[in-house]
Amino acid sequence: MTHPTPTLADLGHQTHSAAQHLARLSADDRNQALEAMAQALEAAAGAIVAANQADCAAAAIEGIAPALAARLTLGESKLRSAIAGVRDVARLADPLGTVQLARELDDGLVLKRLTCPLGVLGVIFEARPDAVIQIAALAVKSGNGAILKGGKEAVRSCQAIMDALRKGLSQSAVPPAALQLLTTREETRGLLQLDRYVDLIIPRGSNEFVQFVQNNTRIPVLGHADGICHLYVDRGADLPKAIAIAVDAKTHYPAACNAIETLLIHSAIAPSHLPPLAAALQDKGVVLKGDDRSRQILPSLTAATPEDWATEYSDLVLSVAVVDSLAEALAHIDRYGSGHTDAIVTEDEATAAQFLAQVDSAGVYHNCSTRFADGFRYGFGAEVGISTHKLPPRGPVGLEGLVTYKYQVVGQGHIAATYSGDRPKPFTHRDLPQDC
Amino acid sequence: MTHPTPTLADLGHQTHSAAQHLARLSADDRNQALEAMAQALEAAAGAIVAANQADCAAAAIEGIAPALAARLTLGESKLRSAIAGVRDVARLADPLGTVQLARELDDGLVLKRLTCPLGVLGVIFEARPDAVIQIAALAVKSGNGAILKGGKEAVRSCQAIMDALRKGLSQSAVPPAALQLLTTREETRGLLQLDRYVDLIIPRGSNEFVQFVQNNTRIPVLGHADGICHLYVDRGADLPKAIAIAVDAKTHYPAACNAIETLLIHSAIAPSHLPPLAAALQDKGVVLKGDDRSRQILPSLTAATPEDWATEYSDLVLSVAVVDSLAEALAHIDRYGSGHTDAIVTEDEATAAQFLAQVDSAGVYHNCSTRFADGFRYGFGAEVGISTHKLPPRGPVGLEGLVTYKYQVVGQGHIAATYSGDRPKPFTHRDLPQDC
Incomplete structure (x- = not known):
């Protein structure tokens, strides 16, 4: 006799219920659950590495690209460092229950704004089991539940990890159903329709994939669509700084979204x-493509086409354009930029201030590399993703991107009619200390 | 010779450019522009009132409903109070340039998070010219541009007001093109497609309309879809408080989204x-619909159907259900609530604390009316809308809902390679005073 497969809506409902339970737990309970997860992963290390070896062997037969194979591989040392990461997260400050605003509206009527979990996260990611x-x-x-879907090449590894994580949770106050793993592409499409139970979708992968997700769900999506970052070397630039920053921003990790294009x-x-x-740049293997004016200076450059300005190479390729003014640089960035991170190199403070004020990107930088656009480098302790949306959360998003807030009002029988009509009582609107 | 009508994309581009200019202006410049707008409205008061009379006359011929006619009418006194509102907004604290975070990443490398405008707002509203x-x-x-579209019955009034507003802006540092008025339904659909130039859509109107907008645009939408608010009268409730709060929450303004259902x-x-x-409640004209158990107590109540629990009456109608526990009340709210505002009446502090922690709504209230869920009552000075989205901004949204932030990093030639590799330099991650 077989059990019927629970439908995705059932799974969504279970995760929602488990997440409600999780949301009510104390920081200590959640941190103890993280420790239980870490211990369960340590206990299952052999099984996880073996499952990963099976994934890697299967991928090798399929002829997977070397970069993908490197991400897919989860040896003992990478697993150990991922487990250390769990304990690092446990040590981060609790993002829940923070009082963002406390205000007396009237005598005995108090408003507070408190951070609280979003509910259930839907996370779709590449074939990287440590994710x-x-x-x-x-x-x-x-304090959130999570429904996870990893790349298909990593299915055995992800399953072994999830088994361990839920085993760990079963030794904690957090219901194991708060974490779920999906394994098929059909389930991914179904996940995007679960707007009743899923509160935020975090897609990781190619631009095309992120855009596909954005176009196929009513659930809010945290994810960047493009990382077309610019470096503007102003007439007031210090040449050694410009060289160091350009080389770092292009070559330190060309596949990163915060590399310049x-x-x-x-x-x-x-x-x-x-x-x-x-x-x-060429010394570091960068292929340069230039506009007409830069090719007048360096005739050996390949000609850049109009498409180049809108292309995220994610590789050792850089397009170059000569501009006559800051205004022209700003117009180019406004037209072709993706609102990720853009930098100026100049010793002229006034020009720098104009650039920082007028470039409308999540990150605006002066005399430093765009590669600093990263949650860990910003000191957030963790990075959930980098958002190029205009609305908050914008830029590198730490744990605060996984929480929302609610308004709590406590009275003593207060009613609104008292404060309106012919002789309305005025509100006091007196801000209170946030630890009240 | 006629000029060609600029396409909507051209209009979007013009507004975007004007908004970029506006975004760079000082708070003084923006406040002076508000004063110029107020003065231009005063100067055009006669023309505006006359245009409104023409709108009202045309609507009367069409047989407009009395409630709509009341909203449409803009007499001298209502206009005066709207103009006073412009000067009130000028007196609010500047929402731009606030330093939300200031942190030294390393010696000479400083990160700041600063509030900045969103860009261009698209606002679609009912036939209420003062809006x-x-x-x-x-x-x-x-500091945002705005493309506005009002209800078709108000087209003459809106046009007369917009003419005055732009005339006022022409006497200020703000480019008049920062404010635009659309007048046709086709333009509304076009506006929803302007994701290149419009950064936030604020729809005001019926639930159906808000949902239509959400389903037909990729632009983020600020708007609530439903206001199904609950009042839970606990076993520990004080009866006089329960009566006062229930009557206020249902009858003070039944059409409001923060009224209970x-x-x-x-x-x-x-x-x-x-x-x-x-x-x-019946004394105030409220029609009550009851579940089986409440009808055992009050047999005269109409029977509530399952649809009732999910209905926003927006009228003097209230559904009533008897529950055996706080848990049952929470389950009902979780199933049928819209995440707007829910209240408990009880003298039992432990039960109240559980309710406030476990109800997942933008507003969770204890011993006070749900009608307090309002930006002005919260002391925000202005209300942009009320959001039932889980993600921030949630609940009543003030001016902060119209701004975003960006990260500014200023270095002295700093590159990321220094902080990675074999001998990485550690970041200092030292928080700085926010007025640094």
Whole structure:
């Protein structure tokens, strides 16, 4: 006799109920659950590594690309560091129950705004099994349930990890049903329709994938669509700084979304500064594509086409354009940028201030590399993702991106009619200390 | 010779450019523009009132409902109070440039998070011409452009107001193109597609309309879909408080989204408390619909159908259900509530604390009326809308709902490679005073 497969809606409902229970637990209970998860992962390390070896072997037969294979592989040392990450998350400050506002509305009538969990997260990610561990830890810390779906090549690894995580939770106050794993593509599409039970979708992967998710769900999506970052070398730039920053921003990790794709350079210094900049970049293996004016200075550059300005290469390729003014640089960034992170190199403080004020991106940088756009580097302790949405959360998102808030009003029988009509009583609207 | 009508995309682009200019202006410049708007409205008062009389006359011929006619009418006194509202907005604290976070990442490398405008707002509202004035004032204050579309019955009034507002802006530092008025339904649909230029859509109107907007745009939407608020009268309730709060929450303004639609009452006190509660409500003209158990106590009540629990009456109608426990009340609210505002009446602090912690709504109230759920009552000075989305902004939204933030990083040539690799330099991550 077989049990019927529970439908995805049932699974959504179960996760929602478990998340409601989780949301009520204390920070100590949630941190103890994280420790139980870490211990269960340690106990299951052999099984997890074996499952991963099976995934890797199957992927090798399929002829997986080396970069994907590297992400898929979860050896003992990578697993150990992922488990250490769970304990790091346990040590982060509790994101729940923070009083963001406390105000007396009238005598005996008090308003508070308190942070609380979102509910259930739906996270769809690439074939990177350690991501299951990281996401599960962030979810439990923030009091949220999570429904996870990893890349199909990692299915055995993800299952072994999830088994361990839920075994750990069974030794804690957190219901194991707060964490769920999906394994098929059909379930992914179904997850996007679970707006009754899922409060936030976090897609990780290619731009195309993120856009597919955004176009196919009514659930809010946390994710960036593009990372087309610019470095503008102003006429007031210090050349050694410009070279160091350009090389770092392009070559430190070219596949990252915070790597630059376009270098803009002021025409007044392009003849003197572009050749050494180009040489330093080419020395690191960067292929440069130039507009007409940069090719007048460096005729060996490939011609950039209009598409280049809107392309995220994610590779050792950089497009270069010469501009006549800050205004022209700003117009280029406004037209082609993706609102991720853009930087200026200049010693001219007034020009820098204008750039920082006028570029409308999540990150606006002066005399430093765009590569700092990262939750860990910002000191958030954890990174949930980087959002290029205009609305908050914007830019690198830490645990605060997994919580919301609610307004609590406590009275003593107060009614609204008292404060309206012919002789309305005035509100006091007196801010209170936030630890009241 | 006629000029070609600019396409909606052109209009979007113009508004975007004007908004970029507006975003750079100082608080003084924006407040002066608000004063210029107020003065231009005063100067055009005669023309505006005349245009409104023409709208009202045309609507009367069409046989408009009295409630709609009341909203449409803009006499001199209502106009004066709307103009006073513009000056009130000018007096609010500047929402821009607030430092939300200031942190040294390393020596000479400083991160700041600063509030900044969203860009361009798209606001679609009912046939209420004074809304144009209010929205325009909030947009200019928050440094945003705005594309407005009012109900078709108000087209002459809206046009006369917009003419005055732009005339006022022409005497200020704010480009008049920052404010735009659309007049046709086709333009509304077009507005929803302008995701390149419009950063937030604020729809005002019926639930159906808000849902239509949510389903037909990729632009983020600020708006609530339903206001199904509950009042739970616990076994520990004080009867006079319960009666006062129930009457206020249902009858003070039944069409408001923060009015209650369902009364839940604990079975232990229902026999004694429900009859006087019902009498007080019926005395105010409320029609009560009951579940089986409340009809055992009050047989004259109409039977509530399952649809009743999910219905926003927006009228003097209230559904009543008897529950055996707090848990049952919580389950009812979780199943049928819309996440707007829910209240408990009880003298039992432990039960109240459980209710406040476990109800997952934007507003959770103890011993006071749900009618307090309002931006002005919360002391926000202005209300942009009330959001029932789980993600922030949630609940009543003031000016802060019209701004976002960006991260600014200023270095002295700092690169990311310094902080990674074999001998990574540690970050200092030292929080700085926010006025640094």
